[in-house]
Amino acid sequence: MIQILENFSLKSYNTFGLNAVARYFAPFNSKESLVEILSTDIFARSQRLILGGGSNILFLKDFNGIVVHPENKGIEIIKENASTSLVRVAAGEEWDDFVLWAVNNNLAGVENLSHIPGCVGAAPVQNIGAYGVEAKDVIHEVTIFDFKKNRFDILNKDQLHFSYRDSVFKHEFKDACIVVDVVFELSKKHVYNVSYKGLDSKLKECAIVNLQTIRNSIIEIRNEKLPDPKIQGNAGSFFKNPVVEEEDYLRLSEIFDDIVAYKLDNRTYKIAAGWLIDTLGWKGKYHRDAAVHDKQALVLVNKGNATGVDILQLSKNIQDDVFSKFSIILEPEVLFV
Ligand SMILES: Cc1cc2nc3c(=O)[nH]c(=O)nc-3n(C[C@H](O)[C@H](O)[C@H](O)COP(=O)(O)OP(=O)(O)OC[C@H]3O[C@@H](n4cnc5c(N)ncnc54)[C@H](O)[C@@H]3O)c2cc1C
Structure with a gap:
């Protein structure tokens, strides 16, 4: 059962804390409820915005359209071999919850991206990056709902055209799809990327270098540097x-x-x-x-x-x-x- 809320304040849905109001706000927690929202008249006739955690958005005024907000959850290993695991993560998962999950499961690849705010669905859009690692280094494929084809589709890494804070979602697919889940290729054999200025010296304070100490060090540095x-x-x-x-x-x-x-x-x-x-x-x-x-x-x-x-x-x-x-x-x- 979907709910489309009217005149909804986005104050707690953007990290600038701006009090923009959305004409319609539609959260979804499954593929089925997303399809229901996309089949409504409101969606068909409204301007659209996909909003994750609102940590990379500046609202200049109220949004006179429909905000679709992923709240779908789930992190699962879908395939593995001796060296890697393919992990499917729902778009509505908090990015840092996924990083924590990966570290706790001893899977490497996203530890340098610890503590970045926002949802998993935005990670391929932005090609988020920090401490010498970008989302593109670990993304295997992305499931989208394509508004033009009116169906779910899978885009593999080569189709995503990643570059610095940029991807296909800011060009050909701008406003034309929603990311529903992302498959990451994480590594069981750990190769640490710790040469980044500041991280190397912080790690010297740790007795050992492992996924957990890298994550902790990055969180400490970020807390010192960022408001x-x-x-x-x-x-x-x-x-x-x-x-x-x-x-x-x-x-x-x-x-x-x-x-x-x-x-x-x-x-x-x-x-x-x-x-x-x-x-x-x-x-x-x-x-x-x-x-x-x-x-x-x-x-x-x-x-x-x-x-x-x-x-x-x-x-x-x-x-x-x-x-x-x-x-x-x-x-x-x-x-x-
Ligand atoms: C304190 C702080 C530190 C940060 N540090 C970093 C950093 O180190 N590195 C970095 O790269 N970024 C950083 N950011 C920026 C931000 O966290 C990332 O860009 C993050 O990926 C945004 O996620 P979000 O869910 O908040 O996206 P939103 O701000 O909600 O949306 C961002 C864009 O992605 C689109 N989008 C979101 N979800 C979907 C979806 N499911 N399908 C399709 N499109 C979607 C939106 O339409 C919008 O265009 C930081 C932000 C803050 C506040």
């Missing part, structure tokens, strides 16, 4: 790290010897957006109740009564400043609705 959305509304990194040509990187590194950048290949570098913003002195600056976090320049926070428009304005001021001083365009990582 807790339950205390101060935010969506993690607001901007993507810009990728620039080598000549632009060399131009900047001649002027700024402390530039934070990573070589991607022979021609391109990824520059830390947080460094660009911090260098221009934005930490702690604000526009009305929207502020740049005082410890982490890449994170914009709601000091209490910010609107989505306040946060957007602050982000535009930062983008303009970065462009005028560095000639670099900062692209938001967060989706504006």
Whole structure:
């Protein structure tokens, strides 16, 4: 039995804590209830938004359409051999509950992605990443409901066109499907990825390196660095790290010897957006109740009564400043609705 709620406040469904109201809100907990929602007149005639944990979304106003919200649960091993397990995880599972499950079951691959907020269904959309690992490294296939074909379908890894915080779901499949579950390929033979700056030194404090100590170390680092959305509304990194040509990187590194950048290949570098913003002195600056976090320049926070428009304005001021001083365009990582 489905329920489509009307004039539903999304305040506790977005980590900025913005009080946007959805004209309709439709949670589902099974494939059957999803199909029921998708067969309604309301769905057919409304603008649509799929909303997981709302940890990468900025609501600029009320949403005059239907919000479909996965609440389906389930984590199961569907196939295994001596070295790997294929694990199907429902879109409505909390991402970090899945990471905890993997660590407890001694399966490697997602431990570096510990403590990222949000639901499993968004992981392939965003190609979430942290500490040198991205979702694409472990995703095997994704089950979607395709709104055009009006049926469930499976997309394998090659069809997902992953790149940095990007996937097919932001292009060909934008607003055209919902992720229902994700199959991950996790490893029984552990190869740890612990070279990332900060993680290596934290792990030196541990007697042994294993999935659990990597997870604990990452949670500690994240808690030290990032504001807790339950205390101060935010969506993690607001901007993507810009990728620039080598000549632009060399131009900047001649002027700024402390530039934070990573070589991607022979021609391109990824520059830390947080460094660009911090260098221009934005930490702690604000526009009305929207502020740049005082410890982490890449994170914009709601000091209490910010609107989505306040946060957007602050982000535009930062983008303009970065462009005028560095000639670099900062692209938001967060989706504006
Ligand atoms: C404190 C904090 C720290 C963070 N750290 C990181 C980090 O280290 N690395 C990182 O990559 N991200 C990070 N994020 C961003 C965020 O957690 C991720 O982008 C996460 O995957 C978003 O999940 P969600 O369920 O909240 O998605 P939402 O914000 O609800 O949605 C994000 C996008 O995915 C779409 N979507 C969601 N679910 C589905 C579905 N089932 N089917 C189809 N489309 C769907 C939405 O329509 C939207 O376009 C952080 C955020 C916060 C608040």
